[in-house]
Amino acid sequence: MTALLEFKHVSKQYGSETRALTDVSFSVRSGEFVSIIGPSGAGKSTLLRCINRMIDASSGEICIEGRNVLEFRKNELKRLRTSIGMIFQHYNLVDRLSVMENVLHGRLGYKSTIAGMLGLYREEEKQQAYQILGILGLEEQVYKRCDQLSGGQKQRVGIARALIQGPKMLLCDEPIASLDPNASKVIMDHLRHISTNLGITVIVNLHQVETALKYSDRIIGVNQGKIVYNGTPGKMTSEELERVYGSERREQRADQGETQAG
Amino acid sequence: MSAEAVDKMIAAELHLRPDRRLPGIPPKKPFNKTALTIRLTLIGLGLLTVLAFVSFDYKGIQVFQGIYATLLNLKTMFLQPRLHHFTFAAALFEVLITLGLAFLATLFGAVIALLLGLFSARNLSSPLTSAAIKGMVAFIRAVPTVMWVLIFAVAAGLGSVAAVIGMTFHSIGYLIKAYSEAFEEMDKGTIEALKSSGANWWQIVFQAVIPSSLSYLMSWTLLRFEINFSVAVAMGAAAGAGGIGYDMFMASGFYFDLQEIGAITYFILGFAILLEIAANRTKRKLKPGK
Numbered sequence: 001m002t003a004l005l006e007f008k009h010v011s012k013q014y015g016s017e018t019r020a021l022t023d024v025s026f027s028v029r030s031g032e033f034v035s036i037i038g039p040s041g042a043g044k045s046t047l048l049r050c051i052n053r054m055i056d057a058s059s060g061e062i063c064i065e066g067r068n069v070l071e072f073r074k075n076e077l078k079r080l081r082t083s084i085g086m087i088f089q090h091y092n093l094v095d096r097l098s099v100m101e102n103v104l105h106g107r108l109g110y111k112s113t114i115a116g117m118l119g120l121y122r123e124e125e126k127q128q129a130y131q132i133l134g135i136l137g138l139e140e141q142v143y144k145r146c147d148q149l150s151g152g153q154k155q156r157v158g159i160a161r162a163l164i165q166g167p168k169m170l171l172c173d174e175p176i177a178s179l180d181p182n183a184s185k186v187i188m189d190h191l192r193h194i195s196t197n198l199g200i201t202v203i204v205n206l207h208q209v210e211t212a213l214k215y216s217d218r219i220i221g222v223n224q225g226k227i228v229y230n231g232t233p234g235k236m237t238s239e240e241l242e243r244v245y246g247s248e249r250r251e252q253r254a255d256q257g258e259t260q261a262g
Numbered sequence: 263m264s265a266e267a268v269d270k271m272i273a274a275e276l277h278l279r280p281d282r283r284l285p286g287i288p289p290k291k292p293f294n295k296t297a298l299t300i301r302l303t304l305i306g307l308g309l310l311t312v313l314a315f316v317s318f319d320y321k322g323i324q325v326f327q328g329i330y331a332t333l334l335n336l337k338t339m340f341l342q343p344r345l346h347h348f349t350f351a352a353a354l355f356e357v358l359i360t361l362g363l364a365f366l367a368t369l370f371g372a373v374i375a376l377l378l379g380l381f382s383a384r385n386l387s388s389p390l391t392s393a394a395i396k397g398m399v400a401f402i403r404a405v406p407t408v409m410w411v412l413i414f415a416v417a418a419g420l421g422s423v424a425a426v427i428g429m430t431f432h433s434i435g436y437l438i439k440a441y442s443e444a445f446e447e448m449d450k451g452t453i454e455a456l457k458s459s460g461a462n463w464w465q466i467v468f469q470a471v472i473p474s475s476l477s478y479l480m481s482w483t484l485l486r487f488e489i490n491f492s493v494a495v496a497m498g499a500a501a502g503a504g505g506i507g508y509d510m511f512m513a514s515g516f517y518f519d520l521q522e523i524g525a526i527t528y529f530i531l532g533f534a535i536l537l538e539i540a541a542n543r544t545k546r547k548l549k550p551g552k
Binding site: 052081085088090092093094096097106109110113118119161162 | 449451452454455456457458459460461462464465467468469470473474476
């Protein structure tokens, strides 16, 4: 299998002092489900946003299908972003618009400026949106305004908006950090399903180690901008976890007891 | 005893005997430079007031008689309002003209301000463009509307054209600030989400920014409409823009007709209240479910 995404010695520097990423290298195969775990402020979000250039890396190479995205110009960048879906912790929907309109926002990258501004979508696009909403169990909410939905429903709208882009890759920035355990499970099941059945690569930033271990094909542990673990969940030992989380993890474990799924 | 209980006791004690000083409670505010400045300023102002009243040249005016005469005038104005020089229908028509002036100024102002407001919102524009527009707008707003009308009267001549242009100008200044602040309130995550899906700037603005801030935009625009209505009344008098303001000016300065002034004031008041009600209705309609 070929690598869809490849990080080669990527670093990101904010100003002259703060280093968010230091010499990060890894690769992700097509269709893989990868979780990035690590303490707050470790650089997980920066890492994720470097992929679709919402943040520009300072040095190194980020290759998608063999092409370095750091060299992309305006139009290539737009095409790149169109082919990568993104899901956020706070859903980032337009609350005042309906579910349908929010999902169709995922098509804006394919439309002309005028058609996009006025929200003129083709019939097929609307049908596709409806189908995706059906798969995610939101048929009944199609014309509701987004501020009337629960958190879990909003996140599913977020997933629908990403899916209608027809992406090769889904970047999820803490998708379940604001959700209750039940809604979290629904969202993670959907993401797993997307990866397994649709063959879309899914890269998830996670706070919950147990969830990461349960759902992922591979775990990447980040601490202080460096990759400290890169391997399957099965090989993740408690020593490795301690290296990822440092002392913070030790305190957490003292609270929770030794719960470690494998 | 807990700290809370102590606090409660002290509070109770103070409530019963406010003059008593408890240990641990500062007896009075510390006397510092700020307090001194404030006190000196107040004393200075007080002295100046006394001095002014003492040194007034009253020219034999009886203060109480003057007040009585004013009250009498007000009574004629507001308790016996009557139209003499035109009919009720004509007055209505004149109010509509004033309303039209206000409407035009608000409409032009809103359209131009919407565009410039986008460019001056910090989250949607470059820092340089934003700062440039905001600086210019601060200058426009600093000059009163009447001044703008008179400035444009140089080119357009006194009348409704100058009035509308001048009012539009000030409305633009006012609304750009209001709009851009509404846009800046916008959740930046939503903008990021659309950007990350490949949408361009115009698409983001029309699909996310404007829908999200629509109720703010509407309420600012309606507020400006109300302001423009009252400015248009004044412009009718000051700049010869026509409308009810001009009739008011004629009734007071030319005919000296107190009863008519009263009637016109009631007209304007009535319309202002109607506007307010209509504005509130519209705003409420825009915010369903909240």
